[in-house]
Amino acid sequence: RVLFRWRRPSQAAPRGAHAPVMVASAWDFWRSIGSPRHVCAPMVDQSEAAFRVLTRSLGVQLAYTPMLHARLMVEAPAYRAHTFDPEPDGVDRPLVAQLAGHDASVLLAAGRLVQSHVDAVDINFGCPQGIARKGRYGAFLLDEPELTVSLVRALAEGLDVPVTAKVRLLPSVDASVALCRRMQEAGASALCVHGRTKEQNKHRSGPADWAAIARIVEALDIPVIANGGIATADDVAECLARTGAAAVMSSEALLENPALFCANVDPDSGAYLDQPELARRYLRVCRQLPPPTLGHVRSHLFKLLHAPLRHQPLLREDLLEATSLDDVEPVVERLAACSHHQPAFHTPRFDAAASWYWRHRTAAVSADGELGETRGAGGASSPESRSRAELEAAALERRDRRRREKKRRRRQRGAASVAAAPAVAVL
Known part of the structure; x- marks a missing residue:
């Protein structure tokens, strides 16, 4: 890995739409981590170190930690030890730690806890789940653009590593472009753009809007990672060509097929990987x-x-x-x-x-x-x-069936525990 000394935006250049030193520093950072093209997404309880290392052996060049709840990272050491799992020997690098939260001071404190173990810190503006609405983080912060931009600026000025952000599209592509430009001006060194809105979720997801991502890539001067609709190696090549993005990120498809980026061909032996x-x-x-x-x-x-x-x-x-x-x-x-x-x-x-x-x-x-x-x-x-x-x-039927199965298994385990317990003599 290339040794890289990050310069905070406040040290590098004044804020503005075209701060050339800031943009140059962003690309210096990107080159320092190898100019990755294939990225493993941050996934709650899924992108743990073992899975990240597996995907790296099969074509992934940059990986994210699972989403880390900033407040719990700061307040609960047990949560931090359970959730943040950097591999100590350097095999799992370059690595980005993703934080979720809405309080700049808490995000900054959490970022300082992890920054010495990672290559960058990412802010989650992409999670569309209901829990993110309740916790006031993820894609729901995109409805508060002033707060969103202020969080990027606070971390970019307060951390010793580059700061990135993962976002979803707003209903208006023009509004998405404008907000992403403001994040760049606030000091973001890279953005990952998921080509769907927060309303496009689960079975309502629909196709990812690569044309909208291309608009954002064209409008920005920093690296952009395209996310959404990456299911095969052909999708990777097509997305890169159609968006002009610096890299593509896969999440759910990569969970089922960690060999997605190498088209299921072992990079060393050439054997097919089933x-x-x-x-x-x-x-x-x-x-x-x-x-x-x-x-x-x-x-x-x-x-x-x-x-x-x-x-x-x-x-x-x-x-x-x-x-x-x-x-x-x-x-x-x-x-x-x-x-x-x-x-x-x-x-x-x-x-x-x-x-x-x-x-x-x-x-x-x-x-x-x-x-x-x-x-x-x-x-x-x-x-x-x-x-x-x-x-x-x-x-809904699948959810109910899973709940019934869980209850049945609990009853079976309880019955097995009772049967295995030694008899107690009653005197």
């Missing part, structure tokens, strides 16, 4: 960098091995009841034997119906497994096969 092999590699990294809980491991495996788990409910139960990696590994090997249940990414045999990522995006899957898809203007594949009402009803 889902069981990716699961094995993830578990091997987990031995070296244990995730905070076994729940993190299970969550990844439910995505990596989505198709065989759907067809093997007993093995799914075994995975849910596992209490250690020693319990998990045999289950993965038994699931690997179900090789006919695979999405086969980046091959002519690709089966969207077998994919976790594509499960709500499939328009039509023909008898031979080919995906019928539609493309929105300026975005990646975003097929729709059912009406919004049908999708919402299906989502």
